[in-house]
Amino acid sequence: MIKILMLILLCFVGYSMLQGMINPKPKKEKRGWMSRRQPRSSEGEQMVEDPQCGTFIPLGDAVSANIKGKQHYFCSKKCLKEYKKNHK
Ligand SMILES: [Zn+2]
Incomplete structure (x- = not known):
């Protein structure tokens, strides 16, 4: 029983680590795009x-x-x- 729990825990940890490695990138890009875009409209004006x-x-x-x-x-x-x- 404990072995199965450990396996599930390991799977969960591995899965969340994988998600953490895959997911934040597009989120950061989106945020960067948003924050980059906003100053452009105010600073970009001649x-x-x-x-x-x-x-x-x-x-x-x-x-x-x-x-x-x-x-x-x-x-x-x-x-x-x-x-x-x-x-x-
Ligand atoms: Zn004047």
């Missing part, structure tokens, strides 16, 4: 400098304007107006 006040704004939030054939990005419409005033 930052542009407001030539009027010098602040850096994410391209998606910037006010873009074409002045004298050049694309400029501003933190606000106020800065865009000021810049246009100064570069006439």
Whole structure:
């Protein structure tokens, strides 16, 4: 009886060890993919400098304007107006 119990225990230990060796890898990859993907969306955004006040704004939030054939990005419409005033 004890021999059978030992065998079952050994099988269980061996099985859980095997599972532990096989399973964590895909889990880690999934987590790594998730954690790698999240910063990418926030850090991956291009930052542009407001030539009027010098602040850096994410391209998606910037006010873009074409002045004298050049694309400029501003933190606000106020800065865009000021810049246009100064570069006439
Ligand atoms: Zn500005």
